Amino acid sequence: MPGTSLPIEEIRGEFLKALKGASPRILLKAPTGSGKSTGIPPMMDDAGLGGNGLIVVVQPRRMAARLLARHVARLRGVELGREVGYMVRFERHISSRTRIAYVTDGVLERWLTDRPGLEGVSAVVFDEFHERSLSGDLSLGRVLDLQEGPRPDLAVVVMSATLEMSGLREYMGESCRELEACGRQYPxxxxxxxxxxxxxxxxxxxxxxxxxxxxxxxxxxxxxxxxxxxxxxxxxxxxxxxxxxxxxxxxxxxxxxxxxxxxxxxxxxxxxxxxxxxxxxxxxxxxxxxxxxxxxxxxxxxxxxxxxxxxxxxxxxxxxxxxxxxxxxxxxxxxxxxxxxxxxxxxxxxxxxxxxxxxxxxxPECFRVDLSGAVLNLCSWGVADPEEFRWLDRPDPLVLQRARHLLASLGAVDGEGRLTETGRRMTAFPLPPRLGRLIVAGQDERCAVELAAIAALMQGEG
Structure with missing residues (x-):
């Protein structure tokens, strides 16, 4: 944003130059206090990307998405939910006029299922990527596939303060431009x-x-x-x-x-x-x-x-x-x-x-958690064999196999790993596959409200 004193402004010229051309990919390392979360998306909007579609800024946490959107709207002098907005689970503050939208990685993962081509989106910015959430990993892989396929116009930016860059740079390919900004940090x-x-x-x-x-x-x-x-x-x-x-x-x-x-x-x-x-x-x-x-x-x-x-x-x-x-x-x-x-x-x-x-x-979260929900989403994206997906860090094949067996036992996929009608219905719920299957059974047996309450209690145990 012109007129601000954020350290991120020092690389404005380099960043805007990297955005030009076909299928831009940028890997940005900017330390705490540089202003990357609040400075980079408006910079992209000023360059005209917001006029071509939504600039989606992906945050690993709901609170960060909401508070950052609120702060940027205040800096831009606009009403929250108009030019700048956010969307997290159970909250939606975006409109047809929104150009910058802060969302959680879970929301982006859902969009990629509901709108496989990310129609109406001009850029995706993955912020604080070092947290390495499973949804963030899946979404980045899918967005890069989109950019290399039907959406060459899509701009992709990955940024973080503490990020081991070499593996990610190789993952994003030779066309990726790497930038680094200074921070504002006192002793x-x-x-x-x-x-x-x-x-x-x-x-x-x-x-x-x-x-x-x-x-x-x-x-x-x-x-x-x-x-x-x-x-x-x-x-x-x-x-x-x-x-x-x-x-x-x-x-x-x-x-x-x-x-x-x-x-x-x-x-x-x-x-x-x-x-x-x-x-x-x-x-x-x-x-x-x-x-x-x-x-x-x-x-x-x-x-x-x-x-x-x-x-x-x-x-x-x-x-x-x-x-x-x-x-x-x-x-x-x-x-x-x-x-x-x-x-x-x-x-x-x-x-x-x-x-x-x-x-x-x-x-990374993909090494710690159950992958059955991730595999179910991959199936909904047309990836029948999860080992063929573009993983940044490839999970243990035995963990992927366990996930596939679970989905098959729930009736979510067939013998070839393709999504069944039951599996398609399960993807409508932001729940682990076991609980999603529970809700589908509740719909079929006309006791969805009771089983939804049980699912909510089971989720709340953690």
């Missing part, structure tokens, strides 16, 4: 605070709870008058609620507001947490605040080092959430939140020795 002092065992008063010693450990870090942080707002990362909603309860009313907080922040909150509650107010804040968040979102005023980050991550549960026969340690890349992203506006500080609630043992990056 962040890293302080390690591993858990110290405490006595329970009866002669037994145990490690403190994660919320007790975090509260002690908050208490230390607020002793510094320049600590600014505090962003505290917790693994899940339960831990967030326990932390908020523990902090509320503490006299040493100095009258700070305390806000929870996670995806299931209402938009109004999320807005209150991320928007700068008149009083200093403590924001207790899941990893939804790890990327994309800039929360003004944050100069201190407290990181527990844990996340709840989706993964296959062989006992339940479906995916569930597992408590796992974050990678070095995630830790760097979280710490970077403290250095957006000034010098900051990050308290890591683990030791330097534990930091050295962390994995460099989180494993």
């Amino acid at each position: 962040v002092e890293i302080t390690y605070r591993p858990a110290r065992p405490v006595s329970d008063g009866r002669g037994r010693v145990a490690p403190p709870s994660v919320w007790d450990q975090a509260a002690e870090a908050v208490r230390e942080a607020v002793k510094d008058a320049a600590c600014g707002d505090i962003l505290l990362f917790m693994p899940g909603v339960y831990e967030i609620r326990r932390t908020v309860e523990l902090l509320e009313g503490k006299p040493w907080l100095g009258g700070r507001d305390i806000f929870p922040l996670y995806g299931a909150l209402s938009p109004e509650q999320q807005n209150r947490a991320v928007e700068k107010g008149g009083r200093p804040r403590v924001i207790v968040s899941t990893n939804v605040a790890e990327t994309s979102l800039t929360i003004e005023g944050v100069r201190t980050v407290i990181d527990t080092g844990w996340v709840r991550q989706s993964g296959w549960d062989p006992y339940r026969g479906m995916d569930t959430l597992h408590l796992v340690r974050i990678s070095k890349a995630s830790a760097a992203q979280r710490a970077g939140r403290a250095g957006r506006v000034a010098e900051g500080r990050c308290f890591r609630l683990w030791s330097e020795a534990e930091q050295a043992k962390k994995a460099e990056f989180d494993p």
Whole structure:
């Protein structure tokens, strides 16, 4: 956007040049604070792409899609849902006038099923691609196939702050243009605070709870008058609620507001947490605040080092959430939140020795989760053999075989791997195949409402 001071503006000329020509593909690495999420889509619109069709900006999280669209609409001086809008599960704020649409990767995956040619779309921008969601991987492969086939006019941009580029560059092909932008990052002092065992008063010693450990870090942080707002990362909603309860009313907080922040909150509650107010804040968040979102005023980050991550549960026969340690890349992203506006500080609630043992990056979701839903979507796209799909990281053939066997047992595919009528009906529901089949059976037996309630309860268990 002309007139802004975002660091991403420094590569405007290179980026617009790379957009010209046939079937542009761009791989953009831009660090935290560069303004890529809010700067690149308007840049593409200014270049005229929005007049030829929708510029779709793909986000791995619903909250990021909604808040980014709201911010860009405000920067552009337009009403949200007109020129700039968003679409996530259960929310649609786009219109016939929309030129830039922020959507989740799940929404794009659904569009690719309902509108196989992405009619009315001029460009697809995959933001924060380092999170490597399964929907994002599938959608990128499908979009590249489209660009090489019936949609050579489609522009494709993949961007991230922490991205291992070599494998992705090779995957996107020789025509891919690689760009890198500078960021705006102030120094962040890293302080390690591993858990110290405490006595329970009866002669037994145990490690403190994660919320007790975090509260002690908050208490230390607020002793510094320049600590600014505090962003505290917790693994899940339960831990967030326990932390908020523990902090509320503490006299040493100095009258700070305390806000929870996670995806299931209402938009109004999320807005209150991320928007700068008149009083200093403590924001207790899941990893939804790890990327994309800039929360003004944050100069201190407290990181527990844990996340709840989706993964296959062989006992339940479906995916569930597992408590796992974050990678070095995630830790760097979280710490970077403290250095957006000034010098900051990050308290890591683990030791330097534990930091050295962390994995460099989180494993792609395609290595962790059940692939039956992905294989069902591939079948709906006409890919009968999932091993022939354009995988960025090819899953274990045995996992793909297990997925195909499950779909065949549910009657979703025939012996040749082709989608059946039952399978086509299952794709209408954004559910794991077992639950989708449950709803189809409910429709046939005239008890869809009851079985939909059961499916909702089963999904909520994770």
